[in-house]
C-alpha cells in the first residue's frame with residue numbers, strides 16, 4: 716500500500732510522527748510526504764489537502780493521512796478533488812467505517828483535538844480495513860460518485 720501524508724503548520728508535528736510510524740510498518744510499501752516539514756512553513760491547509768488528494772486521484776497513492784488543527788480544513792479541501800473521499804476520524808470506529816461504509820481513501824486528524832498515541836493506534840488499525848465492493852455500502856458510495864460525475868465539467 717502506498718500512502719501520501721501532508722499537513723499544515725498546525726499539524727506538522729503529528730503528521731511527522733504518523734509518517735514515521737507508517738514508514739516503519741511492513742504493510743506500507745511507500746510513504747510520500749508532501750510537507751509541511753515543520754511549524755515554520757506557513758503554507759495553508761488547502762494547498763496541502765488538495766495536493767495530497769490529487770496524488771490519490773492520480774493513483775500515485777492508495778490512501779492519505781492529512782493533519783491540520785482540527786482535521787476539518789484538510790478534509791474539506793481533499794473532498795473537492797473529484798473521486799476522493801476524505802473524513803476526519805478521531806476514534807477507531809469512525810476510522811473503520813470510513814473505509815468499510817464510505818470507501819474513503821483519506822483520513823484526517825486534528826492535532827489540536829487528538830493526542831499522538833491515539834492517532835497512531837487509529838492509523839495502525841486503519842491499515843487493515845478494506846472496502847468490500849460487493850457490500851450493501853457499495854451502492855451508496857456509487858450514488859455519490861454518480862452525482863460527482865454528472866456535475867463535473
Ligand SMILES: O=C[C@H](O)[C@H](O)COP(=O)(O)O
Pocket residue numbers: 723725726760783784785786787788789
Ligand atoms: O481547518 C483548519 C485547520 O484547523 C487549520 O490548521 C487552522 O485554520 P485557521 O488558522 O483558519 O483556524
